[in-house]
Amino acid sequence: MDWGQILNNTASFMLSAETIGFMLAALGLSIHFGYAGLLNFGMAGFMAIGAYGYAISILSFGLPWWAAMGVSMLGAIVFAVVLGIPTLRLRADYLAIVTIAAAEIVRLLFQTQLFDRWTNSADGLGGYHASFRAANPLPTGTYGLGPWTYTETGWWARVFGLLLVALAVVLVWLLMRSPWGRVLKGIREDEDAVRSLGKNVFLYKMQALIIGGVLGALGGVVIALPSAVIPQYYLPSLTFFVWTALLLGGAATIFGPVLGSMLYWMLMAFLSGVLPAMAAEGWLPISTTQAGNLRFVVVGVALMLLVAFRPQGILGNKKEMTFVK
Amino acid sequence: MQPTTPHRVRRPARAPLHVLGLLLTTLTLVLFPLLVPAVASAQAPDDQSQVNVEEHDQNIAINVRYDNEPVADVRVVVTGGGYEAEALTNDRGQARVGVPTTDAYEVLIDEESLPEGVTVTGENPLNVEYGSQFFQPANFFLGEGERQTTGLMAQFVERLVNGLNFGLMLALASIGLSLIFGTTGLTNFAHAEMVTFGAVAALALGVFADWPIWIAIIVAVALSGAFGWVVDAGIWRPLRRRGIGLVQLMILTIGLSLAGRYVFQFFIGGGTYQLPGAGGTRHQILGPIRLSTVDMVSMGISLTVLLLVAYWLLRTRTGKATRAVSDNRSLAAASGIDVDAVTRIVWVAGAALAGLSGVLWAYFRPGIKWDMGVQILLLIFAAVVLGGLGTAFGALLGALVIGVLVEVSTLWIPSDIKYVGALGVLIIILLVRPQGILGRRARIG
Numbered sequence: 146m147d148w149g150q151i152l153n154n155t156a157s158f159m160l161s162a163e164t165i166g167f168m169l170a171a172l173g174l175s176i177h178f179g180y181a182g183l184l185n186f187g188m189a190g191f192m193a194i195g196a197y198g199y200a201i202s203i204l205s206f207g208l209p210w211w212a213a214m215g216v217s218m219l220g221a222i223v224f225a226v227v228l229g230i231p232t233l234r235l236r237a238d239y240l241a242i243v244t245i246a247a248a249e250i251v252r253l254l255f256q257t258q259l260f261d262r263w264t265n266s267a268d269g270l271g272g273y274h275a276s277f278r279a280a281n282p283l284p285t286g287t288y289g290l291g292p293w294t295y296t297e298t299g300w301w302a303r304v305f306g307l308l309l310v311a312l313a314v315v316l317v318w319l320l321m322r323s324p325w326g327r328v329l330k331g332i333r334e335d336e337d338a339v340r341s342l343g344k345n346v347f348l349y350k351m352q353a354l355i356i357g358g359v360l361g362a363l364g365g366v367v368i369a370l371p372s373a374v375i376p377q378y379y380l381p382s383l384t385f386f387v388w389t390a391l392l393l394g395g396a397a398t399i400f401g402p403v404l405g406s407m408l409y410w411m412l413m414a415f416l417s418g419v420l421p422a423m424a425a426e427g428w429l430p431i432s433t434t435q436a437g438n439l440r441f442v443v444v445g446v447a448l449m450l451l452v453a454f455r456p457q458g459i460l461g462n463k464k465e466m467t468f469v470k
Numbered sequence: 471m472q473p474t475t476p477h478r479v480r481r482p483a484r485a486p487l488h489v490l491g492l493l494l495t496t497l498t499l500v501l502f503p504l505l506v507p508a509v510a511s512a513q514a515p516d517d518q519s520q521v522n523v524e525e526h527d528q529n530i531a532i533n534v535r536y537d538n539e540p541v542a543d544v545r546v547v548v549t550g551g552g553y554e555a556e557a558l559t560n561d562r563g564q565a566r567v568g569v570p571t572t573d574a575y576e577v578l579i580d581e582e583s584l585p586e587g588v589t590v591t592g593e594n595p596l597n598v599e600y601g602s603q604f605f606q607p608a609n610f611f612l613g614e615g616e617r618q619t620t621g622l623m624a625q626f627v628e629r630l631v632n633g634l635n636f637g638l639m640l641a642l643a644s645i646g647l648s649l650i651f652g653t654t655g656l657t658n659f660a661h662a663e664m665v666t667f668g669a670v671a672a673l674a675l676g677v678f679a680d681w682p683i684w685i686a687i688i689v690a691v692a693l694s695g696a697f698g699w700v701v702d703a704g705i706w707r708p709l710r711r712r713g714i715g716l717v718q719l720m721i722l723t724i725g726l727s728l729a730g731r732y733v734f735q736f737f738i739g740g741g742t743y744q745l746p747g748a749g750g751t752r753h754q755i756l757g758p759i760r761l762s763t764v765d766m767v768s769m770g771i772s773l774t775v776l777l778l779v780a781y782w783l784l785r786t787r788t789g790k791a792t793r794a795v796s797d798n799r800s801l802a803a804a805s806g807i808d809v810d811a812v813t814r815i816v817w818v819a820g821a822a823l824a825g826l827s828g829v830l831w832a833y834f835r836p837g838i839k840w841d842m843g844v845q846i847l848l849l850i851f852a853a854v855v856l857g858g859l860g861t862a863f864g865a866l867l868g869a870l871v872i873g874v875l876v877e878v879s880t881l882w883i884p885s886d887i888k889y890v891g892a893l894g895v896l897i898i899i900l901l902v903r904p905q906g907i908l909g910r911r912a913r914i915g
Contacts, residue, residue, distance in 0.1 A: 184717060186724075231901045237717050238657040242851050243900060246893040249848055257887045381844075385724050392721070435736050442736065445729025452721045453709060469717045 151418035156292040158414035159407050165306035166192075166368030167410065171391040171402030172313045173360030179396035180321060181353035182333035182468050184241040187228065188361050188387050190248030193379035194220040195362025196369035197255055197264065203273040205263050210277040214366055221362035224251070225355040233350045245381055256376035269375035277302075277370060299371065306367040310403060313360055318399050320356070329353055333468045389448045395458030397465040404460060409444075416440035519560035522568035529568040530575065530598065534559050545583040547595075550575035553744065554836065558583075574598065622881070624758035629877045631759050637873020638772035639834055640846065642827035644853040644865035645779060646820025652796030652860030653809075653816045655716050656706065659723040661824060661850065662843030663730035668694045668825025669832040669842060670734055673743050683746050691826045698821020701726075702814060727844070735840035742837040745829070768830045775826065776866060779819075783862055792816060796860055849876065849889065852896040858909025867907055871895075 158164060170188055177185040198217035202208040208216065224247075232243045258266050281301040289295055295303065320326045331339040332346055340346050386409070394405025417440055423429045424436035431439075451458070457466045522529075530548055534541045541563050547556040548567045553575075557565040569575055578595035647661045671693045676686030705726070709719060752760040761769075783789040794802040795812045803809045831846065832838045853872045857864025872892050879891045899906065 184720070231897055235900060235904070238720060239855070239900060239904070241657065241720060242848075242855065243897055246848050246852070246896050250890050250893050253887050253890050257884060259884050259887065382728065385728060388721065388724070431736075434739070438732055438735050441732035442729045445725045445727070445732065448725030448728065449722050450725075452718050452725065453712075453714065456718055469715050 147422070151415065151422065153292045154418050155411050155415040158410045160293055160303050160307075161410060162302050162306060162371050163368050164406055164410040165303060165310060166364040166366075167387060167390050167406035168310045168364070168403045169306075169313055169367060170361045170364030170387045171394070171406050172310070172317055173357035173364065174387055174391050175396055175398070175402045176317065176320075176353050176357035176360070178391070179398070179401075179465075180326065180333060181329050181350055181357075182237075183233070183350060183354060184237045185244050185354070185357070186241045186381070186384055186388075187244030187246075187248035187251075189379045189381060189383040190228075190244075190251040191221050191224065191358045191361030192365030192368070192383065193248070193251050193255060193376070194224050195365030196374045196379075197270070198362065199366045199369060200270040200273045200374045201263050203276060204270060210280060213273075213276075214363070217362045217366050218359045221358040222355050225358035226351070229351045229354045233347055233354065245384070248379070248381065248384065252376055252379045255379070264376075267376060269373055269377075271373035274298075274371070302367070302371040306370070309363055309367065313363075314399060314403065316356075321399070325349075325352075385448070386444065389444055389451070392448065392451050392456070392458055395461030396456075397462075398458070398460045401458050401460045405458065408459075413440055413444075416443060517560070518558040519565040521555045521557040521566070528570075529566050530577065532557070532559065532565045532567070532577065534563045534565075534579075541585065543583060545580035547578045547580065548575055549578070549595075625881060626878065628758045628760065629881065630874060631761065633874035633877030634870065635761075635765055635769050635772075635873070636834060636877055637870035638769055638776065639827050639830045640849060640853050640873050641776060641866045641869035642772060642823045642830070643846070643850050644857070644869045645776075645862050646816075646823045647850055648854045648857070648860055648865035649792065649796060649816045649862055650820050651854070652862075653792065653799065653813050654706070654710070655799075656723065657716075657720045659720070659847070660701075660727040660730060661820075662847035663727055663734070664694060664698065664821045664824035664843070665828040665831060665846070665850075666731070666734055666840065666843035667697055667821075668828030669745075669838045670738060670828075670840075671825065672745060672829045672832065673738065673838050676745055677743065687826075687829050690829060691822050694825020694828075695818045695822035697825070698817040698819075699814065701821070702817035706817075707810075707813075731841055731844065738838070738840055740840065742839050744837055745832055748833050748836040764833050768833055771826070772830065775823070779823070779862070780866075788812070788815060793862070796862075848896070849892055852892045855896055856899050856906055858906030861906070861908045864906050864908035 170192055173191070174185065174188055177183040177188075195217040198220040199210075199213045202213035202216040203210065228244065228247050232240050232247075235243065254260070255264050256267055257264075260266070264270065278298055278301065281297060283297045283301055283304070285297050287294060287296045289300070321330075328339060328344055328349055331342075332344075332349055336346055339349075390405040390409035391402050392405070393408055394403065395401025417437055420429070420436035420439050421433035424431050424433045429436055456469055457463045532546050534544050534546075542559055542561045544559045544563075544565075545556060546559065546565055546567070547554070548569065550569070553570055555567050555569075557567050559565045575598045576595045577598055581594070643661065643665050646664070647658060650656055650658050650661075668690050671690035672683075672687050675681045675689055676683045679686075681689075705722075706719070709722070714722075747764055752762045752765075754760055781789075783793055791802070791807045791812050792815065794805070794807055795809055795816075799809060802812075828843065831842060835842065849872055850869075853869035854865050855868070856871060857866065857868030872895070875895065876888050876892050880888050883891065
């Protein structure tokens with residue numbers, strides 16, 4: 146078994162585009178769930194809108210990359226408003242069902258043959274990279290340290306993504322220590338109490354849904370930046386992987402989503418290296434494919450154990466999670 | 471989610487009198503395993519003209535030409551022995567479909583995908599039988615002319631019946647979900663895995679262990695019930711005792727759903743399996759209604775079981791207790807009903823019903839796959855919410871409406887977004903009548 150290779154790969158995933166995209170999406174989800182108490186199970190829909198908004202704007206309408214990102218964010222705002230109007234008044238379990246259904250509608254509409262001209266249906270979109278790469282300020286070449294050695298295009302997508310994460314972290318921190326954030330937390334704890342103080346609860350929830358949704362869409366863009374957009378990626382399970390990352394780090398914390406996403410992807414990379422290797426060595430009586438998929442069973446069980454025994458996550462404070470009941 | 475009925479079966483159009491030109495479709499059957507990998511590897515993996523070529527040793531090669539000009543984008547559907555696949559011809563007018571066995575296959579050209587004013591004048595679908603030879607050519611004769619389409623009414627009726635079949639199957643799964651919600655307040659996202667469990671158990675016993683399929687299905691349903699008991703006793707009851715909140719429990723069911731799904735994948739892999747007797751020819755029943763024997767048996771089983779459940783809920787002591795607990799847990803407990811016992815019964819019954827619906831879903835799709843339950847989970851939720859969360863008869867009604875809606879809506883919308891309508895209904899019903907059709911007005915916000 147090649148431990149060096151496995152650990153190298155694990156460390157490398159700390160800075161993969163997917164990890165950075167997950168950080169943004171999990172930050173968005175922390176606004177929804179951790180601070181506003183909204184049980185949004187449709188994050189995959191926001192991420193799909195972000196990725197498709199970016200790719201379609203470039204491929205079909207020839208927009209530059211920064212304008213395409215604007216389109217993605219605009220798409221997320223529209224989706225949040227359309228989703229929020231009927232659902233934000235609902236009880237938690239209804240909201241969960243409706244958001245997951247709305248995300249599926251989004252995915253099916255991107256996947257259908259009907260809009261093949263723009264979405265390329267089930268095959269997805271690719272080849273929209275030129276504009277973003279042309280804006281790369283980094284010198285050409287391959288550089289870095291140990292497992293984190295990438296080419297200049299690799300670094301550009303990562304640096305840009307991390308920049309967005311840093312901005313998002315500052316934004317969430319500033320928002321949550323502002324009066325607006327305190328009202329939001331109040332809504333999370335006791336909606337009726339806040340309403341009796343004369344606050345428009347619906348409006349606050351809607352604003353939270355929009356801000357978190359925009360972060361989710363940006364996460365989708367960052368994941369799509371170096372690769373391609375494929376509708377099958379945006380299944381409801383993507384939402385639940387983001388949830389796992391969020392709950393791992395801590396739902397109502399600033400750095401929890403960042404730490405959680407990093408740990409989640411390192412764990413995934415480690416398991417996808419170590420389990421097949423153990424099967425190949427004959428330590429596990431299973432095939433390497435079976436061993437590779439076992440990591441998702443681990444994710445499911447980890448999610449259950451987290452929620453049952455440490456719902457506040459690694460960084461969280463149990464007092465912040467009393468609203469989960 | 472995968473479309474449940476990937477193609478519309480049309481009757482062959484007879485040769486029109488004014489045939490202006492001849493379209494010759496040569497259908498060549500190649501049983502030449504050596505040739506396949508080379509051809510397959512040359513194609514992009516998502517090429518729609520090469521379907522399941524790598525998965526299976528035998529394949530059917532279809533060649534569509536018009537006056538020696540290839541015809542592209544013709545939809546071809548290959549069915550037989552419970553297997554079904556469809557392909558689109560590429561710009562060389564060719565398509566290749568891998569088939570798992572050397573049984574007889576039916577090859578159907580979707581006339582709607584032919585160019586305007588062209589029909590099949592020969593036999594369509596064509597039966598292709600493997601002999602001992604490697605090579606068997608067969609010809610479709612096609613010509614220009616009016617297409618004889620089935621009337622809208624006939625199509626409507628056919629899809630209505632299909633939708634009822636689908637709806638009855640959904641109802642079996644929905645009643646369990648609704649009762650579990652009613653008695654414990656739990657929104658169980660892992661219900662999808664209970665559906666898959668029934669199908670996988672039937673697969674393990676009926677195919678891998680080679681039991682007679684009837685016994686396998688009955689044992690699989692019994693095992694599903696036992697599985698429900700184990701899940702309740704092993705996970706949910708201890709957590710209820712710890713006083714864990716409902717939102718936490720809901721997220722927990724998602725973890726269980728993920729883990730369960732990948733455990734199924736661990737055991738049966740990513741492929742699709744068929745139960746014996748899946749597919750089969752469709753008999754003309756009445757007018758445009760055509761059903762296979764499996765369809766009819768499936769509908770019969772669903773109806774019988776649903777009637778039994780209705781009798782149980784309305785007439786027996788435990789059934790009445792279940793409805794009482796579902797209505798108001800504390801009031802039922804106060805009037806001396808053993809709420810824990812009822813909860814246990816509901817878990818066992820709900821899981822058994824879900825398992826049965828999984829077996830029927832395996833025949834309806836057709837095929838057993840590790841994530842087959844998740845494909846209909848949101849339809850089950852739509853049915854339950856439409857009927858009224860927590861009500862058994864609402865779930866039945868909602869399931870029938872959703873099943874019919876999904877199938878009939880394909881008259882007007884493409885079949886790859888037919889679930890969108892049902893999910894849209896889910897959102898609209900929450901806007902207009904959040905308590906559902908049969909639910910009583912309650913606080914939902």
